[in-house]
Amino acid sequence: MFPLVPHGEIRSTVRDVLAELFLDAAALCRDRSPxxxxxxxxxxxxLTRGGTxxxxxAGSECDRKGSVPGLRFASALHRLVLEGRAPTLAKHYPTVGGEPHxxxxxxxxxxxxDEHADELRALIASTVVQTNEPGRSAPLFGGLHxxxxxxAEAAGRRTPFCVKLxxxxxxxxxxxxxxxxAYRFGDTVLGDPGSPLVLDTGWTARPPVDLTHSLRLVGRAGCDLNPVDVSTEEGRLHLSSFVWADQLARWDRLQAALDLAVLDPVPVRRAAxxxxLADQLAQPERDVLTVVWHSVVWQYASPADRAMGRAILADAAARATPMAxxxxxxxxxxxxxxxxxxxxxLLLKLWPGGVSLRLGAGAGHGIPFEWNTQPWA
Ligand SMILES: C[S@@+](CC[C@H](N)C(=O)[O-])C[C@H]1O[C@@H](n2cnc3c(N)ncnc32)[C@H](O)[C@@H]1O
Incomplete structure (x- = not known):
């Protein structure tokens, strides 16, 4: 027989576990978002007091640690602030011109x-933590070059390949x-100097290749299990709400990237x-370098998806030729x-030929980044 535990006690234990998850999430942002x-x-x-x-x-008490309930809570409040529906709180939020006290x-x-409890509860229960960090375009840019x-060197060509990303x-x-x-590096601006998105790369060195010629992207496509449609107000609000509201540099980058997306839309398919990839890589393309790119995704992919991903890539690698x-x-x-x-x-593998390099390392949002090429075993 199990000893009978009074209902109220079970509730408070469950709440204590959730409070621990909130404290874990708090620790993540201790130094970066007071x-x-x-x-x-x-x-x-x-939560432990059983307050508002x-x-x-309520209803999210048993959520997995990986679903980060604390960040969903913070993002739901941020969303109300961004929508102009929480004026007393807004005065603390730099993303709407406030100053934290x-x-x-x-x-x-x-x-x-208190006022928005029902709406917040529904929002938190239905939301997954979703970010998109445009700062990661800086290592991507150097990596693509x-x-x-x-x-091109391996194929004996004088001009670099066009890219399908x-x-x-x-x-x-x-x-x-x-x-x-636009990528700022010292006094130089690389990439597109007229872009609304200007990244201060924070590079201590640059990759040992010519970064001044244009990257020619002849194809671009993306997939995600939970794609965000940034052509909609809802999609923009969703991504914006997950930025910690006192990280203004990150906020500015995101807003500029959202503006750029309006000028140059690229849809993201809902797919694992x-x-x-199997579909996209079915036919090697001549005179094009096909680049499979992912950033901060691997830890979220299931073991089955990882194994299948590796097998599909190995298959496509076996079909690659110097000209494709x-x-x-x-x-x-x-x-x-x-x-x-x-x-x-930042890691690079290239086929045929089996080049395998660690190009450098940097902060999680892609800025700053230190270029330093070494073999990747
Ligand atoms: C931390 S976000 C990074 C997003 C983006 N790559 C970036 O660097 O800003 C991780 C993304 O991976 C997606 N994801 C996780 N597992 C996936 C899978 N098996 N197939 C496709 N997308 C996946 C998630 O939905 C989420 O959008």
Missing amino acids: LTHTLLVSAAED TAKVM LPTLWADALPVL TATHLA LEVGASGGLNLRPHRV GPEW PLALLVFEPRRTHDQTRYEFQ
Whole structure:
């Protein structure tokens, strides 16, 4: 026989587990977003007390840690602020011109939670954490130049290849325009100097190839399990709400990338990576370098999808020729060589020929980034 546990006690235990998840999420942003950190720590305390946060999170108490309920909570509140429906809270949010005053933040959040509890509950229950970081276009840009240069060298061509760019896990597709972004490096502007999206690359060096010629993208496509349609107000609001509201540089990059997407739309298909790739890679294209790209996706893919993805790529690699080459370019967290920590590495494989390089490493959002080419075992 199991001992009988009173209902109220079970409820509070479940809430305590959820409060722990809120504190885990708070720890993620402690050094980078004091606003989100304070909000989540206060919400965790409120949860354990059974306060308004418990009402807002009702039904989501048993959500998986990986679904990051705390960030969904913060994003739902941010969304109300962005929609102009939480004026008392808005004064703390830099994304709408406010300035955080952390000692009074929670007192100003509570009436908003109370007033919009039902709506927030429904939103949090139906939302998945979804981001798209345009800063990752900077390592992509350098990586594409390196790949087109090496593929041309291997094929004995004097001019770099045109590129067909295939992105797995593209989210809103904001990194599908690497040739239409301006990249500041010292006094130089690379890429498209007229672009609304200007990235301060923070590069300490540059890749050892000519970055001044134009990248010619003759095909671009992306897929995602949960694509965001950035041509709609809803899609833009969705991605915007997941930016931590006191990270203004990141916010500005996202808004500029959304503006660029309006000028140059590229739809993202709803599909799992492997099936979509199999379709896209069915026919090698002559005189084109086909590049499969993914950034911060691998950790979210299921073991089955990873295995299938590898097999599909190996199959396509076996069909690649010097005049129809294939590249895999990824920006993903990996353990450092000495195994002591994780870093975000840019890795390149090229077929035929089997070139395999670690091109460099940088911050998770792609900026800053340090170029330093080494073999990738
Ligand atoms: C952290 S986001 C990164 C988005 C984008 N690559 C970027 O760098 O901004 C991870 C994305 O991968 C997608 N994803 C995860 N597993 C996937 C799969 N098996 N096939 C396609 N997309 C997947 C998620 O839906 C999510 O949009």
